[in-house]
Amino acid sequence: MPFDVARARRAYPALAEGFVHFDGAAGTLVAEPVARAVAGVLGGAVSNRSTAFEPGRRALRIVERARAAVGDLLGADPAGVVFGPSATALTYTVARGLAERWSPGDNVVVTRLDHDANVRPWVQLAQRAGVEVRWAAFDPGTGVLPTDAFRTLVDGRTRVVAVTAASNAIGTRPDVAAIAGIAHEAGAVVYVDGVHATAHLPVDVAALGADFYVTSAYKWSGPHLSACVAAPSRWEETAMLKLLPSPDAVPERFELGTPSFELLAGVEAAVEFLASLDGDAAGSQGSRRERILRSMAAVHAYELELFERLLDGLKPVRVLPAPAGGCPTVSFRVDGQHPQRTAELLGDQGICVFSGDYYAAEYFIATGLRESGGAVRAGIYHYTTADDVDRLVDAVGAIAQAR
Structure with missing residues (x-):
């Protein structure tokens, strides 16, 4: 239909x-169900996370359900879903963590097609670490980001390849899976900016070959909150400065401070809403x-x-x-x-x-x-x-x- x-x-x-x-x-x-979910938490008895009393347990369930929802949206492991205030903030978090292992002679690859949130963090951290920045150029006559360009840019000293899943300026969708294949063959990590793409098409982070994939809920009918997903083992390898009493476990150690439980409820509601957009799918017995x-x-x-x-x-x-x-x-x-x-x-x-x-x-x-x-x-x-x-x-x- x-x-x-x-x-x-x-x-x-x-x-x-x-x-x-x-x-x-x-x-x-x-979307209205999102606003209703946010208001429901703000108007209810929800405390900081605790197992000792029901309002605290509600907070724990809100976080768990939000991770599961983003996992379903992206085809990702909920245990590897990290929330943050924006895609920019999350990308800086990951870049700082990965840069701890960079050394002079290494390089990172960024593109001239990307939103600056997937460019400047890598450029700035590379400059600080004395690491080379290599640029993948798009064809200005067609708007295409050629996959073959990465074959000449990526080598055994490439630590990160940062690429967009879709340009927020002209909509171009690079062949991320092919680019990721080139990067992985050289042992590089692939960081994908999925902020623009997620709102418009089905996403499967495994099929894309993304080691990290970042998205923002306010680009797909949700509240102003973002998520970065990766395999839990990938997060384990990523450095993070944190307070002494805060959790050391993944993914919590990458979420500094108390999360916004009302916005997390809104994220879950937004994913549920997206899952209902096709009338036949909404009435089916299939998984979310x-x-x-x-x-x-x-x-x-x-x-x-x-x-x-x-x-x-x-x-x-x-x-x-x-x-x-x-x-x-x-x-x-x-x-x-x-x-x-x-x-x-x-x-x-x-x-x-x-x-x-x-x-x-x-x-x-x-x-x-x-x-x-x-x-x-x-x-x-x-x-x-x-x-x-x-x-x-x-x-x-x-x-x-x-x-």
């Missing part, structure tokens, strides 16, 4: 305000992991079909090139107009888009567009409709014609 976007939209009360949201790459609206895979496959197909409509409508403006089959995100510029001005004109019409470099700094430096304002970004999400796309396309066309 076709994806029921009307059914999905009913879970987002904020849509009643009438704004058209193409800003999901920066953060989606929160199976329901997630079916629902996200349906979401991906729906979004890509709608994305073709968007790309076709943006032909009058300059669209930054990207290969087909990526995530449904496009960057564009109206000739002769600063991207910030384009975003403001659209915003005046209730159409929400972002402009600038969206923290994909290296991409916009490489394309020579960063100094002139970057671009305007529009992204499809599962609550986007054909009418939304037409409204954006008509508005952009009018703005371009007025130039």
